[in-house]
Amino acid sequence: MLEMEHELRAIGNGQAELINQTVHVDYDNRRQRPLGFSSNGRYNKVINLLGTFKGDLSPNDLTYLVKTVDGNTYHLYLHLSDSDPLHTRSPVRWTLDFRVLKSGEAIVLPLWKSSAHMRMEGVADFHGDLCPELILGCKACHMALELLPELNTLRDLIVIAENNNSPALDAIQFVLGCTIGNRRLRVIDNNRHIYLFVTGTGGYGMKLSLKEIRFNDEDRFNEFERKVVEGCATLNDAASYQKLLDDRVAKLVDLDNEEVFAVESARKCFMCNNFLTESLVHENNGFPMCTVCQSNMISNNSDIVYQ
Numbered sequence: 084m085l086e087m088e089h090e091l092r093a094i095g096n097g098q099a100e101l102i103n104q105t106v107h108v109d110y111d112n113r114r115q116r117p118l119g120f121s122s123n124g125r126y127n128k129v130i131n132l133l134g135t136f137k138g139d140l141s142p143n144d145l146t147y148l149v150k151t152v153d154g155n156t157y158h159l160y161l162h163l164s165d166s167d168p169l170h171t172r173s174p175v176r177w178t179l180d181f182r183v184l185k186s187g188e189a190i191v192l193p194l195w196k197s198s199a200h201m202r203m204e205g206v207a208d209f210h211g212d213l214c215p216e217l218i219l220g221c222k223a224c225h226m227a228l229e230l231l232p233e234l235n236t237l238r239d240l241i242v243i244a245e246n247n248n249s250p251a252l253d254a255i256q257f258v259l260g261c262t263i264g265n266r267r268l269r270v271i272d273n274n275r276h277i278y279l280f281v282t283g284t285g286g287y288g289m290k291l292s293l294k295e296i297r298f299n300d301e302d303r304f305n306e307f308e309r310k311v312v313e314g315c316a317t318l319n320d321a322a323s324y325q326k327l328l329d330d331r332v333a334k335l336v337d338l339d340n341e342e343v344f345a346v347e348s349a350r351k352c353f354m355c356n357n358f359l360t361e362s363l364v365h366e367n368n369g370f371p372m373c374t375v376c377q378s379n380m381i382s383n384n385s386d387i388v389y390q
């Protein structure tokens with residue numbers, strides 16, 4: 084995944100050597116992937132298929148971004164437009180479109196040289212790419228530890244996340260060591276970026292809720308994202324999408340934590356052990372309680388009194 088990202092960045096920056104040569108390609112029909120191709124009397128064995136895209140010349144065309152055994156990345160273009168499966172099949176034609184210039188020749192994103200990136204590198208390797216929601220997760224962890232440094236040394240730090248499929252969860256697992264497996268990461272499927280960082284025995288913590296962030300690219304972003312998710316992106320679409328993702332990552336890295344998350348302190352209900360934000364806590368002779376437990380207790384007491 085990271086490899087694909089790097090190549091899309093290079094392509095988005097125009098770092099490609101145009102070849103545009105008709106070539107013969109060995110194609111594995113069952114696994115739907117190129118195995119190798121001959122060019123200038125040399126056979127280039129494909130060792131890794133980085134991505135498959137829609138061609139932009141005609142609707143049926145497909146393209147393949149492949150890594151070859153010599154360490155180069157090539158873009159292969161499969162022209163299928165003129166083949167008609169109902170009649171005599173015209174021979175498919177392949178073009179070796181371009182080679183991606185290697186990283187030594189490539190311009191490096193400012194972000195990739197920054198210290199922020201050095202810190203993000205491990206978590207991006209763990210997660211598979213460097214994407215905006217991964218940054219959100221990292222920022223949430225760092226903010227929680229800044230506000231309550233003792234959480235880091237407690238073995239009972241628990242994170243309760245209100246979504247079950249965000250890359251932010253990988254950041255939490257990597258940065259804090261709270262995992263589903265050790266039961267220190269709990270997820271509630273509310274599909275929103277709200278994260279509660281609490282000490283189980285201490286009974287207190289912080290609730291971070293994502294603020295609304297304007298990237299001013301929403302229409303383009305959603306359009307490219309839809310294409311990529313539905314598998315109808317061309318290589319250019321994918322490179323443009325990568326550029327937008329990188330811009331969002333860079334913007335999020337630059338923002339102060341306070342601009343990204345709203346903070347409320349939280350406490351544990353003495354009765355049911357649920358965590359709630361300070362504004363919802365009822366004090367009962369010094370014991371914090373949630374609304375439900377509070378009203379249960381009142382009605383139980385009144386039962387006793389009036390029976």
Ligand SMILES: [Zn+2]
Nearest residue numbers: 212213214250
């Ligand atoms: Zn990701």
Ligand SMILES: [Zn+2]
Nearest residue numbers: 352355373376
């Ligand atoms: Zn309660």
